[in-house]
Amino acid sequence: MLTKIYGSAVFGVEATTITVEVNIDRGVGYHLVGLPDNAIKESNYRIAAALQNNGYKIPGKRITINMAPADMRKEGSAYDLTLAIGILSASEQIKSDNVDKYIIMGELSLDGSLQPVKGALPIAIKAREEGFKGFILPAQNANEAAIVDNIDVYGVENIKQVIEFFDGNLQLNKTVVDTREQFYKGLEFPEYDFADVKGQESIKRCMEIAAAGGHNIILIGPPGAGKTMLAKRLPSILPPMTLNEALETTKIHSVVGKVNGTGLMSQRPFRSPHHTISDVALVGGGAYPQPGEISLSHNGVLFLDELPEFKRSVLEVMRQPLEDREVTISRAKFTVTYPSSFMLVASMNPSPGGYFNDPDAPVTSSPAEMQRYLGKISGPLLDRIDIHIEVTPVPFEKLSDDRKGESSVKIRQRVTAAREIQTQRFSKLPGIHYNAQMNTKQIREYCKLDEASKKLLKNAMERLNLSARAYDRILKVARTxxxxxxxxxxxxxxxxEAIQYRSLDREGWLG
Incomplete structure (x- = not known):
């Protein structure tokens, strides 16, 4: 008997429906075709044990399974449940009247229980688009898939429940999530607050400007000056995510299995990879391309601590994603594009010893050593960072002051008000939401200068020998x-003020 059952494969952040055709005929053998990887080829052992431990068995006949489209590579263990239900249906061990109305995914343990899968959210979105009645998947992924409305989502613990559901002996409970309620409930304030930061008023101002316009920023200062502390508090002043941004962000994290059953993500991501990271781990890739850190930071913050310690090749691969706000990974047979619209926040010491060229510093470095250290970061990459700011140590008087600084709540109110102005300004421009995303044409339109401002900027360009890209960055920051x-x-x-925030463009900034 021939049975068709449906699963799904995720490529990039989009899902493709996979038709699993199971044919059982006279003879002996188990043939699985349609470009399955090793994890899928090994599934027959897991399926056999799971069925046997639940009172069923793989029939001793010739079983041919085709995963269509047959020329598309399938990977992962998430097809175990799809194949198992297909075999039971084709061998008439369960009723098969409506198995073709559901997308069925899940990894089987030997006792028949189900393990979570990756990409539940994009699969649910695709299932709804194609008119499937429901989506059966492991209970751990149910909240994530239930974000999608107009499709029945059933989270199951083991294969026995699925069998009894199709046989009509068990009524599964639909997982229902009020997406908007969950989203707004999840907008609780982050744990880090700018009120904890002593002094550093000028740096807080820079962080506020960066947050308001979505600008990239680099903090330069000695150890203990508060660079990491300030960077960790940046998400607390960013505007709350919109529902669309939350869905987009959750979709990317779903693909790599990092949603952890929480459903919709409501906090902006903050990613802080170690400096030993490889270029593939940062931008994404691999034999079967997966999102990298820059995509996992989409709609949030990517923090690179001790920037010169990162391998140069790793930093250079960020150039194009910083400009285009997406990264395209090409392989021989297919191409995948991941969104990567993130705020880059970097920190670094001014020298190998960690301190500025100061005779009172614990460890001194010569100007030549400092310049060599800074030279690890290429000019084109620094050009793409809008704000460069020096962070100096906080004096004892301010550290010992018991008064609280301005809270993140107040700063966020100003940032959100500025973002609303930008949202209205760019309302007719698709894909542009804040000043940092403006291209040259929009900069000319929205950043018009009077004669005095033009003269001021001209003098700065000539004195600091700024590039055309730096010119655009100054205008964007000034607009914010x-x-x-x-x-x-x-x-x-x-x-x-915007010109002041180009420290690394100034000759002699080392002192």
Missing amino acids: IADLDGVCDVQGEHIS
Whole structure:
């Protein structure tokens, strides 16, 4: 008997429905075709043990299973449940009247219990698009898939429940998630707060500007100056994610199995990879491309601590994603594109010893050593970082002050107000939501300068020998400062402040 049953494969952040055709005929043998990988080829051992331990068996006949489309590579153990139900249906051990109305996915343990799968959210979205009645999957993934409305999601603990469901002996409970309620409930405030930061008012101002315009920022300062502390608090002042951003972010994390059964992500991601990371782990890739850290940071913050310690090749592969806000990974047979619209926050010491060129510093480095150390970061990469700021140690008087600083709640209110101005400004431009995403054409339109401001910027360009990209970055930052001030036109003081935030462009900044 021939039976068709449906699973799904995830490529990039999109799912493709897989038709599993199971044919049982006279003879002996088990033939699995359709480009399965080793994990799928080994599934017959898991299926046989799971069925036997639940009172069923693989029939002793010739079983041919085709996974269509047959020219598409399938990978992973998530097809165990699909294949098992297909075999039981084709051998008439269960009723097969409506198995073709469901997407069925899950990894089997030998006792028949189910292990979680990756990509439940994009699979559920695709199942709804294609008109399937429901989605049967492991209980651990049920909340994640139930984010999608207009499709019945059934989270099951073991294969016995699925068999009894199709036989009509068990009524499975649908998993229902109120997406909006869960999303807004999850907007609780992060644990880190700018009120804990003593002093560093100028740095807080920079972080506020960066958050308001989505600008990349690098913090340069000696050990213990508070660079990491400040970076960890940046998500606390970013505007709350919109529902669409939350869905987009959850989708990427679902593909790599990092949602952990929590359903919709409501906090912006903050990723902080170690400096030993490889270029593939950072931008994504592999034989079967997976999202890297830059995609897992989508709609959030990527923090690179001790930037010069990262391998140069790793940093250079970030150039194109920083500009295009997506990364395309090409292989011989297919190409995958992952979104990567993130805020880059980097920190570094000014020298190998960790300190500025200061005779009072515990460890001194010569200007030449400091320049060599800075030279590990290429000019084109620094060009793509909008704000460069020096972080100096906090004096004892401020450290010992018991008064609390301005809280993240107040800063976030100003940032959110500035973002709302930008949202209205770019409402007719698809894919652009904040100032850092502007291209050259939009910069010319929204960052018009008067003659005094042009002269000021011209002098800075000539004196600091700035590139055309640095020119655009200054205008973007100035536009954000004007938005924070609630001013329509970019003025001279906004340009002046933006120029100050290009420390690494200034000759002699080392002192």
